[in-house]
């Protein structure tokens with residue numbers, strides 16, 4: 001059973017993940033990624049999709065041409081959990 005982050009851990013995570021915004025209505029983190037063109041954006045989505053399958057943790061996301069808006073929250077926990085933090089870190093690592 002995955003639990004949501006407690007307040008202290010949430011604050012620490014948000015502090016560290018300073019490229020992400022906090023959506024308090026969803027208890028989620030969001031970030032907009034902008035690429036040179038659609039092909040680059042979709043390539044990013046493809047890599048994140050493979051990561052999501054490997055982690056069994058999937059983003060809520062949308063794509064408009066060169067933009068990818070990503071929202072991370074844990075449905076099974078009803079909010080932000082360590083899995084979202086791990087995925088944010090893994091996405092960061094993808095970007096190099």
Ligand SMILES: C[C@H](O)[C@H](O)[C@H]1CNC2=NC(N)=NC(=O)C2=N1
Pocket residue numbers: 056057058059072073074075076077
């Ligand atoms: C059955 C499967 O393991 C679960 O549904 C996983 C899949 N991916 C998931 N992704 C996210 N964001 N939250 C979840 O709770 C979740 N649960």
